[in-house]
Amino acid sequence: MPLYNPSADLNAIQSILISDTVLLELMGLTGQQLINKANNYIKKNPSTPLEKAKNLVIAHSIIKRKQWTDLADSNERLCVYFIPARRIRNESFFEEVLEIDCHVPATYDYKAWQIQERIFKLLHKKKVNNRYLYADPPLGELPTMSGFFCCGSRYKFYRNI
Amino acid sequence: MFDSAACIRDLRSELILAMKQLQQELLAEAQQGMLTPEGRDSLHDDEIKDIANVIIASIVGGAWAAMDEWGTGSLMDTSNPALDDYKRSNMWNPARHDNKIRTRPNAPGQINIFGKPVNGKGAGGIDLEGLGIYEAQPPSHAIQTAARWMDNGRMQSVIRNVISTFPFSRFIITDKK
Secondary structure, rough: OOOOOOHHHHHHHHHHHHHOOOHHHOOOOOOOOHHHHHHHHHHHOOOOOOOHHHHHHHHEEEOOOOOOOOOOOOEEEEEEEEEEEOOOOOOOEEEEEEEEEEEHHHHHHHHHHHHHHHHHHHHHHOOOOEEOOOOOOOOOOOOOOOEEEEEEEEEEEEOOO | EEOOHHHHHHHHHHHHHHHHHHHHHHHHHHHHHOOOHHHHHEEOHHHHEHHHHHHHHEEOOHHHHHHHHOOOOHHOOOOOOOOOHHHOOOOOOOOOOOOOOOOOOOOOOOOOOOOOEEOOOOOHHHHEEOOOOOOOOOOOOHHHHHHHHHHHHHHHHHHHHHHOOOHHHHHHHOOOO
16 A cells, blocks of 8 residues: 555545535535535536435535635535645654635534534544544634635644655 | 753754744645735745844745735725735725725826836726626635644644753763763
8 A cells, every 4th residue: 555645545534524424414415405405506507417416515515625715605615635744853754734624604603613523523533544633723713705604623644655 | 061052052053943844834834825826926935033042934925925815806804904004005096995906097106016107097996896807806814824823832842842852961061080
């Protein structure tokens, strides 16, 4: 297995988040809410089957990059991305830091923290892609689009090279 | 005996190296948070300064970085502490009575945000955002956010690491008499 595999790390984390029904429920990505969002997607992209539209809505809500300037309507979004890795004293390793930002409409700011709490339960001290993740102290509110609220969390691990 | 002068000198060197590392981390994070490539390119690291035993590491940016950090047009963050000074300067478009991006008037003595002479046509003030010619940009707050993360334990952790691994014992002078 290659040691330097950040894409596999991101995929593994995205899979964990997407497969957690509690998290999806907090993000309004289950039941009727998901069907409504899928129907809106179908209106913009006709001929998309409902099941595929549901999966696409979820995939567009939990993305593997930092992108928030296109947020619109009442969409919640999780951005999972790496920040620049850090040198440590042992040159065989470096510290990787993964950030997860949660953007929600400002009126649902409490939801963003509930989502972060759930992510903490899913990732902190858990083995993901053969490495243990550890949470960093959260920072509080982060920049986002006007009318939205964002809070982020960071998880670090050591990668040997 | 303890060679305190050498110890202080070497510890200061180690701390300067640590500050350089933190500066590079801050720069990389701030650049990553920028929303525009121009803003990203405009940011760079400054020289480490040691003034009266205070080690200063900073990152600096030009007008592009400032616009990225605080936003532009109707979406700009008006809490920018330098905004009032900017509005009072001859860089601010005199026909811009609100924050929307508008055309400049035909009036002498105007300079743009980059300090270059600029002039417009007629009375100016045409809403370029409304016409779809220019888009307002939300503030990235990339530098502030990177600095906040740095302040949130990272800086202490790096400094603590330097102190805890510094070989203080190397400066103990033993006497063989």
